[in-house]
Amino acid sequence: MTTLMRYISSSRVFVTWSLRAGKEITNRRLFTAQSFPKITTHYTVYPREKDERWKDTNMERYGDEADVVVVGGGPAGLSAACRLKQLAKENGKELRVCLVEKASSIGAHTLSGACIETTALDELFPDWKERDTPLKTPVKKDTFAILTKNGRIPIPIFKGMPMNNHGNYLVRLGSFVHWLGQQAEELGVEMYPGYAASEVLFHEDGSVKGIATNDVGINKDGSPKDTFQRGMELHAKITIFGEGCHGHLAKQLFKRFDLRKNCEPQTYGIGLKELWEVDPSKHQPGLVEHTVGWPFDKHTYGGTFLYHLDEGPLVSVGVVLGLDYSNPYLNPFKELQRFKHHPSVEPVFRGGKRIGYGARALNEGGFQSIPKLTFPGGCLIGCSPGFLNVPKIKGTHNAMKSGMLAAESVFETISSEKSSKTKGLNPESYEDKIRQSWVWKELKACRNVRPSFHTRLGMYGGLMYTGLFYVVLRGKEPWTLSHGGADYTKLKPAEKCKPIDYPKPDGQISYDLLSSVVLTGTNHDHNQPAHLTLMDDTVPVKQNLANYDGPEQRFCPAGVYEFIDTEDGKGKRLQINAQNCIHCKTCDIKDPSQNINWVCPQGGEGPAYNGM
Numbered sequence: 001m002t003t004l005m006r007y008i009s010s011s012r013v014f015v016t017w018s019l020r021a022g023k024e025i026t027n028r029r030l031f032t033a034q035s036f037p038k039i040t041t042h043y044t045v046y047p048r049e050k051d052e053r054w055k056d057t058n059m060e061r062y063g064d065e066a067d068v069v070v071v072g073g074g075p076a077g078l079s080a081a082c083r084l085k086q087l088a089k090e091n092g093k094e095l096r097v098c099l100v101e102k103a104s105s106i107g108a109h110t111l112s113g114a115c116i117e118t119t120a121l122d123e124l125f126p127d128w129k130e131r132d133t134p135l136k137t138p139v140k141k142d143t144f145a146i147l148t149k150n151g152r153i154p155i156p157i158f159k160g161m162p163m164n165n166h167g168n169y170l171v172r173l174g175s176f177v178h179w180l181g182q183q184a185e186e187l188g189v190e191m192y193p194g195y196a197a198s199e200v201l202f203h204e205d206g207s208v209k210g211i212a213t214n215d216v217g218i219n220k221d222g223s224p225k226d227t228f229q230r231g232m233e234l235h236a237k238i239t240i241f242g243e244g245c246h247g248h249l250a251k252q253l254f255k256r257f258d259l260r261k262n263c264e265p266q267t268y269g270i271g272l273k274e275l276w277e278v279d280p281s282k283h284q285p286g287l288v289e290h291t292v293g294w295p296f297d298k299h300t301y302g303g304t305f306l307y308h309l310d311e312g313p314l315v316s317v318g319v320v321l322g323l324d325y326s327n328p329y330l331n332p333f334k335e336l337q338r339f340k341h342h343p344s345v346e347p348v349f350r351g352g353k354r355i356g357y358g359a360r361a362l363n364e365g366g367f368q369s370i371p372k373l374t375f376p377g378g379c380l381i382g383c384s385p386g387f388l389n390v391p392k393i394k395g396t397h398n399a400m401k402s403g404m405l406a407a408e409s410v411f412e413t414i415s416s417e418k419s420s421k422t423k424g425l426n427p428e429s430y431e432d433k434i435r436q437s438w439v440w441k442e443l444k445a446c447r448n449v450r451p452s453f454h455t456r457l458g459m460y461g462g463l464m465y466t467g468l469f470y471v472v473l474r475g476k477e478p479w480t481l482s483h484g485g486a487d488y489t490k491l492k493p494a495e496k497c498k499p500i501d502y503p504k505p506d507g508q509i510s511y512d513l514l515s516s517v518v519l520t521g522t523n524h525d526h527n528q529p530a531h532l533t534l535m536d537d538t539v540p541v542k543q544n545l546a547n548y549d550g551p552e553q554r555f556c557p558a559g560v561y562e563f564i565d566t567e568d569g570k571g572k573r574l575q576i577n578a579q580n581c582i583h584c585k586t587c588d589i590k591d592p593s594q595n596i597n598w599v600c601p602q603g604g605e606g607p608a609y610n611g612m
Helices: 075-090 119-124 173-187 248-256 332-339 396-415 429-435 438-445 459-473 513-518 539-548 586-590
Strands: 002-008 013-020 023-030 063-071 097-101 141-147 152-154 190-193 197-202 208-213 216-218 224-229 233-241 268-277 287-293 302-310 313-322 353-363 378-380 532-534 561-565 572-576 596-598
Touching: 063 075, 063 208, 063 396, 075 097, 075 119, 075 173, 075 396, 097 233, 119 396, 173 190, 197 233, 197 248, 233 248, 233 396, 248 378, 268 332, 268 586, 287 459, 313 332, 353 586, 378 396, 396 429, 396 438, 429 438, 539 561, 539 572, 586 596
Parallel strands: 063 097, 063 233, 097 190, 141 287, 233 378
Antiparallel strands: 002 013, 013 023, 141 152, 197 208, 208 233, 216 224, 268 313, 268 353, 287 302, 302 313, 532 596, 561 572
């Protein structure tokens, strides 16, 4: 087949001629000029050097130096910072450690279920129970079930199964991270919440020099405001990157240092969560409930959770859905709303009040997708490289431990008298420390559970594999299964899929999207370039809408992307509501054309979760 594509500029008509078997088949689609308005104005796509409006602007940045800069104030970054200061104190050395976090306060962007193993916390702060931590709810009862549309099939949980939560604690992870931040401050870590690391800086020899924080005072059209201020530079001997899942700086580091050369592409899920105040008579502190099955079909990897917290009558409810799903009509937010109406679940929330909502992407690639962790001038920790244990649905303990091991390697490297080939030091021993730790052993043991769901049996095949091999052999099987490629490649064309008929929300158990986004406390300055950048503004309509019915309008859990009628009524155009963005990164991951690139907005913006 030969394809000739021609644009006729006078009428703005897009014409495709396809020649097949000597016969000409004409397929004409009309796109008006209004179909492709300029959407992206961000300097990462349109460099300032080529923009006349910036020619007289002072672009100098103030610089500061530290021994170590930590990017990201999550469990991994804070654990690394704390461990560095502990080591400095133990060895009688001065070590300046600076931590930058894009949220306005430590923990404000953190969201998880969360059921925490305390293995790493026991090592970092053996006396944590005396430090007034928010871990107040030990797991008292575990349940696991397969749901049908109207039924529930209980599955017994035995010792050694990934869903066994004996000894774990239920907590709102944002509250735990806030507590970790307090410990870091007491140890002398310099904390800078509200400062987003927007750029990686490099020495002339190519090693990492540090980071630059975001600029402020830029108009939506990309021009400088009178109030424009350049971000500052933070230089360090070693920079630790702990941005969380699909960090935008980590993406750049993967490419620059080819860190993913010897691993599979990372795969992801999206977790959506609500926090409810329920009727006290329905509250069971310490109860953990997990389910698989309905509302998902057997070929869609997903599950649900209900955690009863011992903080008033609070219940966390959520779904975790693999982003390798194939039906472009699937809507993760509506799946959560539908799930709450299951006959075995709805009574918990009847008469209650929803007080929180949020969403976040999470790594699911596990052992097969761990990249090279170190490079000249820095290293990756936590969910930037991806240490989540998928069958357990837990990653906080592994993220913390990776940060602690990185800190030990960084301290050794800085303290060493060995000469370095590059200006930025390379904490190479971190790779070995990870491989010799319980983190590596744990991830290797469960490496085949997630990809086992890719068989024809789908969910049932995965459950059988988990029972036969993970529980019995503990990961000692001599083979390693593949994930089968990146998530964005898995969507099928809309014409090959069936639209999903979701029920309308009732306003009591299920809700609409916009009223949910209000609960996130999200705030962005409207007059700034959209941080959801497009490499090509025409792709959403020409490719995503034409082939996949615009999946971004459904997979985004915050209503950021909308396809609306053009002013002349002859077509559709994409509208990006960047002010709604809750920084989940799902769009960057699942976009089938890989045209969306998430970058940091101004520091301090985004969701303001109150202990999610």
